[in-house]
Amino acid sequence: MSTSLSGSGPAQQAPGRGPVRRGLPRTSRTARNHAPITATGLAVKVVLLGLVAGIAIWAAFPLVAAEHWVGLGILAATTAGLGYLYLGRRHIPAKYLVPGTIFLIAFQVFPVLYTASTAFTNFGDGHRGSKDDAIVAIQTSSVKQVPGSAQYSLSIATQGDPTTGALVFLLGDPKTKEVFAGDAGGLRRLDPGQVESSSLTGKVTAADGYTVLNIGQASVRSKEITDLVVPTAGGAIRSNGLTRAYEGRAVRAYDAGCDCVKDSETGRTWTADAQAGAFVAADGERLTQGWKVNVGLQNFSRVLTDDTISGPFLGTLVWNFAFAIASTGGTFLLGMLIALALHSPRMRGSNLYRVLLILPYAMPSFAMLLVWRDLFNTDFGLVNNLFGLGVDWFGGSWTARFAVILVQLWLGYPYMFLVTTGALQAIPRELTEATSVDGASPWQSFRAVTLPLLLVALSPLLISSFAYNFNNFNAIYLTTEGAPFPADNPTNGATDLLITYTYRLAFGAQGAEFGFAAAISLLIFTIVAVVSAVSFRRTRKQEEVYS
Template identity: 35%
Template sequence: MTFLIRGKIALVLKVIIITLISSVLLMLTQSAIAQHQYVIGAFLALTVLLITLTYLTKISIPLKFFIPGILLLTAFVIGPILYTVTMSGFNYKTGNIISKQEAITQVKARAVEATPEGISFDIKLGKSDGKDAILVSDIPNLKYFISTEDSRTPVNASDVTLNEFGVAVSAPNFTALTDAELANADTSYSNFHFKYDETGFISLEGFDAGVVSQQVLDYSESKDQFTNVLTGAIYTDNGRGNYALADDKTAILEPGWRAPIWFENYTKILTDPRVRAPLVRVFIWTVVFALATVLTTFALGLLLALALNKPIHGRRIYRSILVLPYAMPSVMSILIWGGMFNTEFGAINTLFGTHVAWFSDPNFARVAVILVNLWLGFPYFYLISSGSLQAIPSELLEAAAIDGANPRQIFRKITLPLLLQILSPLLIASFAFNFNNFNLIYLLTGGGPRNELDGQIAGATDILISYTYKIAFGAGTQDLGLASAISLIIFVLVASISLYGLRKSKVLETFA
């Protein structure tokens, strides 16, 4: 095996592998730039440069170890974090997803209306002089013409062949599409404008009919505004990702684009009661939920650890059974519990002979969430508490017993304080973990119950992270900007909690 690491063969292998990876990445770079994904393209190009420099020269040995890890971390963790920061400064939501250039194109495409006269013709799709063209039949007036994007050529009535409905099907200098070609003709025709007169054009309605239409909104690039040619109304960039009327801010043109609004997503959280009120409610429940989970799981785990802190009969069997909830894939367990809480068929109601609609009542749902999380989490605290109980020096306990302390006193005055000291970093870590326990909420209650009639997004059991997910990917308006802002606030909260926990565990001191 050593020949793979040393010597000429190794060198050749290395060069081949580096060249292969680099060329694949270079190809990706090229296609990224071709699709105008410049940031991704630049990152890929930088990746190629770093890989070749690091592995084909000797500029830095540590880098040889770090490069794959650093690149992956940058691409899928640090990059997304930075992008989240960026998104949080934008009006980035349903209706404002695309870039400004794309938005202008789409506004133009949508602003096509039939002229007030409402003229429509029977048409035939085909080619004329190699260009897409239509053969138009003005049946009432017995007039026929061929229209392309930029020209309109009359055809003598005597030169056309009519079908039984009086529609011209062939004419000189016009080749109709065959049925097979028609079947393959895609939607591009529906956006095609065939010339009618100075302002009007014929747009297609299906493959047999055309309507004389006009561009209602006229875009002026120099002024960056749309003018309605019928009413004269002027729509200008409102600075928030839409073209809007100057005197009526609600009259906006769809679609909008993602526009920078700086800190508005953050200020909205503080000032807009429609955002703030549910968020405060969700935040309070998140804290209550995380605290209740830590307390209940720790209490039950510790109780068990104390009970089994003595080589009683069957301790090994107990232990294997007790860690099962922790060993099961949590996704499955949560779904199973979800089924058990079902009102009609659920095992919980059957077992207790009750008929509680667990997930329809806010308080019952909250109890269910905490109960399920207790089941999922107590083995963790059982395992670490029993480990920590062993770590408490027995001399301490013996000394207390000799001094006449009863077992309760020993537990309350010596064991518990020592345990709390040992375990406090883990209690804090568990709090931080449950603060973002998305899977549990999402899979068990989906955040519900919620009052749909009120148009609420947040349900009674929604925690911050599941609420944020709903804001970003929910069924209604998807607001990625606001979701990003909330995400970053959660990160600051959780990171402070975790850092506090780490400081307590003194991990930081080892390299501070």
């Protein structure tokens, strides 16, 4: 009788003991990986995977139309990977991690990367498309009616809702009796069998796939009708009222030989500037329509070299820090003091007080900001009338700053009160009682035990609150709109934060400058990230001390 020593035979037995189990049996692992699937689970899986496939097919068409082959390849690979992952029974951890990773990339990583890429361009009003788009826009916007211009009967139509759908010109040629449909994409001939026209005027009264607007509906959208230009080979078609249209000639035309735009009436020439993404004349005049180009660090250097921006920038940054620190620290101190008072076992009716104290937190903040703006009104505001004051709260720099911080204190303390109440309930009373036994006063007990433990628990929340208040656009824009403004600089007010200052610079009277706004957004992001990183590092050291 032989005994196997290699372990390849039956399970080995120790003297007087049962079989020695060296791991999970293969049959158990196999059974776990091939657990039966319920009908409900299978139905949910089929529906979700079908939804993913449908979204992928829907997203593929615009990618193909735009010839974004890299994006199409990423879409196909992602869809195939999801199908492989969820149709099989392996890779269980990945089934839970992949959805969160996809959402993280889609809603966090991609927006940050897109903002960063935009910061190095001149993207904005007049610089949204390609150079070819700019040339088409320049030529069509300069169309004028000349003697002998072709005339058309005009009907205004849409392919959707009459009040919001994209406008289409239905044009009847009185000479050839042909009917055309035109929009910003160009002109196309319609099949006569799909159109009904007036025998007298040739005006289109109905067309398959289009909704013809009546005079009242068209009058409401008269500005859109006037702005609509239909490009043609010889120029462009524009409306002449609501019933007639003409094909005019472009006064400004692009000349590929000199890479410039020439005005046939004045003889003026604008040459393409590849670095600026615009057509520029010899005297520096630029045409409004340009194209998107990379400008390197120009948007960032503008913050430092442009005196009208760099001058107020530092002062705004200092006030931004003061506002964020005062808002966060003030709400924390007030919320903590109230929480400590209601945490005392000698306090009666604490539940009722808690309900009343969180009322500001339950109200819409944007509505309360507007209410507080009226409360600080100089003439009829409750603050001045109640205390018999005549203070122009939003007329002076320091009074306006004090007012917005006071508003933030009222709006923010309920949140700090709630989180501090929860943290206090997690601190064992034995710790504070032990300090009392050792002869410590209530203040010494609070400073040595309660406050450090509160800071360990609430430091991440304080950091996030600081980051939020550093970019608290609503708090300023809905109360003071950045005012008061100095007489020599109407773009930078005493209460402006960097975010409101950026908004006014990038989206002011000169039009939207998305590239410049993205550059300052990256600067703000860097500041907040550095402050948060330093704060989290100090928090970890504090946790090590009190753990």
